[in-house]
Amino acid sequence: MDGFIIVFMQYEENYTFLISLQKLDIKIDAVKDRLANLPGEIEELKNRIESLKKELESLDNLLKDKELKLREKNSEYREKQEKLALYKKQLLDIKNNDEYRAMLHQIENQKKIIEKVEEEIILMEEELEEFRESLPERKKAIETEIQAVESEKDKLLGMDSVLKKDISVLLEERHKIEERIKVSVLKKYERLRAKGYREVLVPIKKIMGNEGEEYVCSACNSTIPLEISLKVREGESFVRCENCGRYLYYEFENEEVK
Template structure:
């Protein structure tokens, strides 16, 4: 009977919509999105730390090069001092003054180097920690993605079965009834056929139906409609 097939098609379409919605609203999808955002933030933090680390390394190298030049200069002055080639007291005093100034600068820059090295060590520890965090986040993401893919595949398989059943049912319905169904489907939000429930109510609007209407629906399937909502009434076999 065409109305029974129409109702079956309607139920399959409702089921299709439910499964499609389930695929869209899988809890893992939202969690994956949050994990991805968290991973992106951690990755950005790592990139910023690496950039700072590189800048710090350049500053440290530059400072070490500066102190290296000064130490070479100090050795040269020291050799000159003890070579005995300078006899003029003023020149000797000037040399000693230069050496003291260099030693002071070397001491000051050495302190800077120590601070830079300590800062670099701290950044090294932070980089290691961030990299560990990213590794954990990456593992969590892949684990959750695997769960999501499994559930999605199962739902997609269910969906494929439902669509296949729809095609089989549709092929059995007369074109006249299919045209009516397509025309009314949107008007009734996908449910143009109302099943008469056990309590003699229309499944579409839940309105109680007179006994005579129920009997007519059984006697003339496809030609009796709910007086309240206008849906075609389908009375299943007793």
């Protein structure tokens, strides 16, 4: 806490404490945001785990599917062979020349069909073999990812109480500072905060503009006229940015450190 206070010694004490108070409020807001986002983040991780588990299942199903298709292809092969045997047998009984030639032609066709099925079977067997070999590694990769996501999820589940504790510590600290600020000063701040300003007091920042060094409001980036930036740097409290209406301060210590 003392760190903040030294930085703003140039300002009247109330203003200095108010700036410290706001720094705490911004911290508290951030922790509250984190806390509010937690259930959504946990839900997202749960969904991720579910989809990884499905992916794992689908690998086994894919294997079964490939095995089934190969069995079907093999029985197709046997049927085609049986048909070929039948044609050959029928050939022996044919007396007519034209019919004989037609049957020979059909036999040739059947042989080509069988060749094609054989080629398909070889391809399918190779593919199945590759798939089987790659399966343990693929499963392992998914299982490892599931474990990682699980532990991330557990971490977030434990975070809830940690964040709540952080907030209560920060609120206690806030209360101590609040007590040291005049009520009228505090009200000015609370009023703007209630309007939705997360930052009511903002530092002015030095930049290199077209005409040399100039000061801008760090919230809205508009240029602060020279006389206003002088007032702020001389330690005048509650000087407002003409553009966004926030109160301006100057971080003296930063400049000395540089």
